[in-house]
Amino acid sequence: SSAHVIVVGGGFGGATAARYLKRGDPSLKVTLIEPATTFYTCPFTNLYLAGLRRFEQQGHGFDDLRAAGIEVIHDLATAVDSQAKTVTLAKGQKLSYDKLLLSPGIDFRWNTLEGYDQAASLLAPHAWKAGDQTRLLKSQLDAMPNGGTFIMVAPENPFRCPPGPYERASMVAHYFKQHKPKSKILILDAKDGFSKQGLFQDGWKQVYGDMIEWVPFSKDGKVARVDAVKLSVETEFGEIHKADVLNVIPPQKAGAIAEQAGVTNASGWVPIDPHTFESEQVKDIYVVGDATIASPMPKSGFSANTQAKLAAASIINALSGKPAPQATLSNTCYSLIAPDYGISVGHLYAFADDKLAEASGGVSPKEASPAFRKQEAQYGEAWYAAISRDIWG
Numbered sequence: 001s002s003a004h005v006i007v008v009g010g011g012f013g014g015a016t017a018a019r020y021l022k023r024g025d026p027s028l029k030v031t032l033i034e035p036a037t038t039f040y041t042c043p044f045t046n047l048y049l050a051g052l053r054r055f056e057q058q059g060h061g062f063d064d065l066r067a068a069g070i071e072v073i074h075d076l077a078t079a080v081d082s083q084a085k086t087v088t089l090a091k092g093q094k095l096s097y098d099k100l101l102l103s104p105g106i107d108f109r110w111n112t113l114e115g116y117d118q119a120a121s122l123l124a125p126h127a128w129k130a131g132d133q134t135r136l137l138k139s140q141l142d143a144m145p146n147g148g149t150f151i152m153v154a155p156e157n158p159f160r161c162p163p164g165p166y167e168r169a170s171m172v173a174h175y176f177k178q179h180k181p182k183s184k185i186l187i188l189d190a191k192d193g194f195s196k197q198g199l200f201q202d203g204w205k206q207v208y209g210d211m212i213e214w215v216p217f218s219k220d221g222k223v224a225r226v227d228a229v230k231l232s233v234e235t236e237f238g239e240i241h242k243a244d245v246l247n248v249i250p251p252q253k254a255g256a257i258a259e260q261a262g263v264t265n266a267s268g269w270v271p272i273d274p275h276t277f278e279s280e281q282v283k284d285i286y287v288v289g290d291a292t293i294a295s296p297m298p299k300s301g302f303s304a305n306t307q308a309k310l311a312a313a314s315i316i317n318a319l320s321g322k323p324a325p326q327a328t329l330s331n332t333c334y335s336l337i338a339p340d341y342g343i344s345v346g347h348l349y350a351f352a353d354d355k356l357a358e359a360s361g362g363v364s365p366k367e368a369s370p371a372f373r374k375q376e377a378q379y380g381e382a383w384y385a386a387i388s389r390d391i392w393g
């Protein structure tokens with residue numbers, strides 16, 4: 001065919017989709033729109049905060065996707081017209097599509113948490129998109145005195161990377177243990193539970209003693225307002241906590257272009273048909289990754305990668321008049337508690353009553369030898385290398 005598929009977003013979901021569209025049907029014209037010439041992954045930036053990796057190690061370019069025959073345009077998509085089937089770019093170009101795939105990731109709901117807007121994030125970084133924010137948080141941790149307090153504000157569900165805040169706390173604790181052992185970590189959480197909680201808490205106790213304190217919602221963990229200038233936060237019941245370094249992970253929603261394209265619902269996220277990842281609201285627009293409502297799949301890079309492969313196959317079949325492919329979806333999230341202490345959660349997903357459901361899987365065992373935990377740390381590293389090569393080459 002000479003059909004044209006436009007992919008918006010060169011992160012986990014979008015770059016995977018572009019590659020697998022072209023691989024699945026080399027006659028397709030595939031255009032990938034992504035403003036960044038180097039994409040920095042969020043995965044493994046927590047290890048950068050720990051001092052275990054350089055920031056640049058998380059960077060991936062687009063030359064290999066170009067070599068695969070994909071046209072990569074470094075620009076921002078500013079508008080989608082789903083009637084005319086066009087995408088407009090910031091520099092003025094207008095492109096027509098037969099099928100459109102969006103994987104724009106997340107945007108932040110600025111000011112939903114009082115006092116936390118974009119300006120505040122320059123003082124109290126979120127570091128929940130990889131880039132300047134991540135480097136800012138690292139430089140603040142480097143400048144913090146021994147004996148200081150690192151406060152993390154953790155969001156309600158759903159959000160990008162459910163175990164991410166707790167891996168970050170672990171990696172900051174590793175850094176403190178090496179360089180600033182008198183320091184404290186306080187996690188103020190809007191929830192009463194979190195991913196791999198038992199494993200994290202056992203690991204924290206074992207490796208870091210009482211350095212990390214987690215305050216759940218029901219113990220007044222929910223932060224109501226942020227004062228980024230004073231680096232302080234106030235909880236719902238009025239307690240004020242003062243930080244030396246303040247990391248606020250704010251409430252989130254689908255990347256803005258999804259709303260512009262008309263595929264989001266009142267929740268701010270995108271309802272999709274989980275058999276194909278086509279939008280439930282707008283025909284010929286497919287959406288994958290963090291932007292979607294794909295629960296019980298978590299918002300992870302791994303999820304985005306498998307969803308993108310399914311969406312690519314669905315698009316290819318739809319363009320050639322074939323029925324939708326059989327959906328096979330899976331996820332594994334590795335987290336590091338210490339350099340040689342890894343844990344994981346993984347699931348296969350299947351359809352039950354036509355809804356996506358966890359079919360099999362689980363978390364790492366509660367009791368395990370140091371050798372087992374070390375092996376899981378190595379699996380995590382191997383996963384990162386493998387998925388990076390799969391996506392960006």
Ligand code: FAD
Pocket residue numbers: 008009010011012013014033034035036039041042043044045046075076077078103104105106127128129160161164168255256257288289290291299300301302303304332333334
């Ligand atoms: P992204 O990967 O963010 O890609 C979105 C892309 O779209 C961006 O490059 C953006 O520039 C582009 N874009 C947005 N709007 C437009 C537009 N209008 N026009 C053009 N381009 C646009 N996941 C794991 O699986 N394992 C992990 O270990 C892991 N660790 C994490 C650790 C941290 C600290 C964080 C924050 C996240 C982690 N994640 C992990 C989650 C993972 O980063 C996300 O789930 C994943 O990036 C989602 O992929 P995506 O394609 O939806 O979005």
